[in-house]
Amino acid sequence: MSSGTTDFEALLREALSPVEPPETLTERLEMALISLTELAQDELEAWELKTMRDPRNWVRPAAAVLVGAGAGTALVVLRVRTRHRTRRQQSSTLRELAARTLQDFAEEARRVLPDR
Amino acid sequence: MPSDAPESKAELDARFTELYRRHLRDVYTYSYYRIGNHHDAEDITEQTFLQAYRHFERALRESDGRPLRPWLIRIAHNLAANFYRDRSRKPESAIEDAGLISAPHTTEALVEGREELKSILEGVAQLPDDRRNALIMRFALGMDNREIARALDRTDGATKVLLHRAIRQLEDMVSEPAKPVGDDT
Numbered sequence A: 001m002s003s004g005t006t007d008f009e010a011l012l013r014e015a016l017s018p019v020e021p022p023e024t025l026t027e028r029l030e031m032a033l034i035s036l037t038e039l040a041q042d043e044l045e046a047w048e049l050k051t052m053r054d055p056r057n058w059v060r061p062a063a064a065v066l067v068g069a070g071a072g073t074a075l076v077v078l079r080v081r082t083r084h085r086t087r088r089q090q091s092s093t094l095r096e097l098a099a100r101t102l103q104d105f106a107e108e109a110r111r112v113l114p115d116r
Numbered sequence B: 001m002p003s004d005a006p007e008s009k010a011e012l013d014a015r016f017t018e019l020y021r022r023h024l025r026d027v028y029t030y031s032y033y034r035i036g037n038h039h040d041a042e043d044i045t046e047q048t049f050l051q052a053y054r055h056f057e058r059a060l061r062e063s064d065g066r067p068l069r070p071w072l073i074r075i076a077h078n079l080a081a082n083f084y085r086d087r088s089r090k091p092e093s094a095i096e097d098a099g100l101i102s103a104p105h106t107t108e109a110l111v112e113g114r115e116e117l118k119s120i121l122e123g124v125a126q127l128p129d130d131r132r133n134a135l136i137m138r139f140a141l142g143m144d145n146r147e148i149a150r151a152l153d154r155t156d157g158a159t160k161v162l163l164h165r166a167i168r169q170l171e172d173m174v175s176e177p178a179k180p181v182g183d184d185t
Helices: A003-015 A023-051 A059-082 A084-090 A094-112 B009-035 B038-063 B069-089 B105-111 B115-126 B129-140 B145-152 B156-175
Strands: none
Touching: A003 B115, A003 B129, A003 B156, A023 B009, A023 B038, B009 B038, B009 B069, B009 B129, B038 B069, B069 B145, B115 B129, B115 B156, B129 B145, B129 B156, B145 B156
């Protein structure tokens, strides 16, 4: 490969720099994904009400609780992670960053997992 | 990402979360350079992940442990193609997009005062679709030939040729901006 081509490819890489998604999109998309997860859980719960009379199905509701908690927790972690850079910019020390992260986790968990 | 199938919905969601976290910027970048404006790029990105979530389990099963980025980009690629097709069907909203990609405003600062970068972006916007898409995947997303081949449903060899021709054509266009653009695919 000639150096001219290599230079041109470097320029091309520079011209087509990755574009950061706007924060509004991130928030909207994550809320939509959380809704989808909750919808899946609601469907599971409706199915459970019908089947609770049969003891053979009693394992399923316990699994549903675990599923819902796991999915919600994953999304809490996701949302807190995505704001890591903002917190880092706002924090002057690691101690301050840790405090902000803990606070963010608590707030996000309250929002995403209100009944748990 | 682990190749084994998830054992619960929680695990499935956790894996999807990881996929989303790793590739949100890729999907947005691809959509943005394809469509040329933020508003529609946001819609394409959102639809891509919602569609991916619906089919994620099957994709995991069928991926056989291979990375899922090409699958994700292919969803965005198809949605962008539908976007253009739908627009061509609706004359009232047939806004000319071709020029928009030549000056994407998040890269305005980057290309300001850099005539060479501006002319490259203008050239990319004028390339035939398949060449432009391959260049976006390679240079904006850093995908290798195999990933691009999977995203575009081509062989590795055909993808290598496609990229080579795209770069050559773009180089010619940048060095001779007045030359008419032909599609020899």
